[in-house]
Amino acid sequence: MLLVTSATLPMLLAAGGHGAIGPMLVALAFILVGAKLFGELAERLGQPAVLGELFLGMLLGNLPLLGGPDVSAFGSSEAFVVLSELGAILLLFHVGLESTPKEMLAVGGRALLVAMVGVVTPMALGFAVGEWLRPDESWMLHAFLGAMLAATSVGITARVLKDVGALRTPFARLILGAAVIDDVLGLLILAVVSGIITAAQSGVALAPQALVLIIVKAVLFLVGALVVGSLLSPRVFRGALALRSAGVVQALALGGCCVCAYLALQAGLAPIVGAFAAGLVLEEVHFEGHVQRGDRPLHASLEPLIALFVPVFFVRMGMLVDVRSFGDLSVLGFAVVLTTAAVVGKLACAWAVPRGMSGLSVGLGMLPRGEVGLIFAGIGAQLMLGGRPVIDPGTYAAAVFMVIVTTLLTPPLLLAALRRHPPTP
């Protein structure tokens, strides 16, 4: 019997499209207010606010351990994931805005060197850990372990630099440039190693032209975005002076950011790399005419958007942490060794840092693996080699442990290093 009770109406409305908005409203209320409270708490403890948001996420993601409800289905729902990715995109766009392509090129050679060290050393160490602790497995699995350690998640470091107000320093440019190049290199290495494993599994040699195409597309995107973007941006804003309505700067800037992030995705890169490139290309002078005419300046538009979206990203990062993975003693040994390799491998970047800059700070800034590390581990868990997944459940738990530790350690350690050696503007 279908009797319409007062409980049926929300159900009827859900059929009409109000279905997913309810949980999202609850989540946003928790994240908006919770991020403020936990961020403030972290800051009073001398930590960056982002650490508070990560802990809020860990709390929300592990509620069942405290007798609360399981919100993991919502945490991986399309709407929540998209909102959080928009947060990462807006953050990297904002970070890119603080520098110009010229300033980035000034540190470009050095950033490339730092990134190379930050990719090669963890790869070698990861490979060695595999040879040592998983000697019976194929060298390809060891290579995948190495690839997993090479990834960097630029979001955490960017956020810490923003929290301490150090974005406009050559130090920040070096570290962010290196982290973005590392992001690109990491994705290329993932593609190559996955390609080799998949080819071996299917008994066919890997087509070299496929690998070349991957690299060509990534480089074409980066060069194209910076060159074409630099030419296009001032012209578009000048042409848009024909529009009289308010909010033109916000619409065009965010529109360009979305286009660039989308093109990066099409080029096989992460959307945040495109958003960062869009931010680099866009200069305040491009829309000076609009602001003089009374339009809202871009930073006034971005701040409230960042305040809404970015905590969603970091809370989701925290929600991905399964604290039970800390408790499994059988994988803990492997996890500790893997994490040590991950930390030492990135701290080796200090070697490539020029005099007058804190090598330790740069190395710490490259530490966090964040969601990139989790994505890599997830792909490894899906790849098959000899009928078994490349990343078995034990190794996956160790990888998650490594991601958690490097991600959670970075904010406090980087902040402490920045306090000891404040970057010069």
Place this chain on the structure above:
Amino acid sequence: MLLVTSATLPMLLAAGGHGAIGPMLVALAFILVGAKLFGELAERLGQPAVLGELFLGMLLGNLPLLGGPDVSAFGSSEAFVVLSELGAILLLFHVGLESTPKEMLAVGGRALLVAMVGVVTPMALGFAVGEWLRPDESWMLHAFLGAMLAATSVGITARVLKDVGALRTPFARLILGAAVIDDVLGLLILAVVSGIITAAQSGVALAPQALVLIIVKAVLFLVGALVVGSLLSPRVFRGALALRSAGVVQALALGGCCVCAYLALQAGLAPIVGAFAAGLVLEEVHFEGHVQRGDRPLHASLEPLIALFVPVFFVRMGMLVDVRSFGDLSVLGFAVVLTTAAVVGKLACAWAVPRGMSGLSVGLGMLPRGEVGLIFAGIGAQLMLGGRPVIDPGTYAAAVFMVIVTTLLTPPLLLAALRRHPPTP
């Protein structure tokens, strides 16, 4: 054979969670820039900007007719629907902010009268149209037709009033108060009529206590939100002065808006009703202390958020329009009669408007059915009576026609009426 080519990497990344972000980035770029261009075009033609956004949506939703791609799957995807609903919620929150509970109560009695007329007349006319053109059908189907005509979508009218800068007038308060009450009454009537039909279908009488519970919950929510909210809001903001970080006003205000919208949903109402109530309750004086200390004022936070989210809502409303429904001559006659009943029924509100205000403007402001009308028609299409859907495909097409015409007619007609009789502040 699974060979990793350059096309596989985006696929791998999609597995890692980048799946839904690509289409969203394209959509946001189109909507952000397109809404500005179409909005500007509409304004140059002397129309409100919202009309341009609706037309942009119609264009995007009917691309296949122009040989373009079909984006309807994206248009109904969870992430896009949630973003657009957040747009409607933010708009109504903003509209509510422009008035106080006291100001609303001052027009409350009159708004209730206008809303009653705006519900009873269309219901009666819809019932009569059913008796006349569908004489063989049950009276319950005729009642459902009437319920469908009673709905009002407050978003369009609120947006037009915002576009012309008339939100802070008694006229705006009367029309918005009436539209919100109408929204509530419409949902109650839908619940009652659906309940009667479902009960008849299952051969069981409708439990009267279920209907009473529906009404009690709605009234409890509205009274509770206004009373408890008015008491709570100043206390919460005063307590939050203990927090030192920036953005506290935005976090608390939006958090409160989300909570209120969620509670409205739980009470069987639309979330926008809750957002409107939250906006009414919140006064600038509550967070004066924060702003004096240097925190961003709420309007500075809301404007960029509204500029991003609200066009998504109106573009989606436009996307829901299937222009082919204008071409089916077999339903066109019924559609025209239904639409006439819908228009005349709401214009009857003019009768209840006090002297000194333009009755025509109020009636026109109550016209648009928007997404509420579509939701009602969709529920009717799912309800069964005697083995057939209450709203058959022909009636559904006629209902969609009625929704389209009332929604698209309102912005230009209301604007013209407001120009002839500008509301006094």
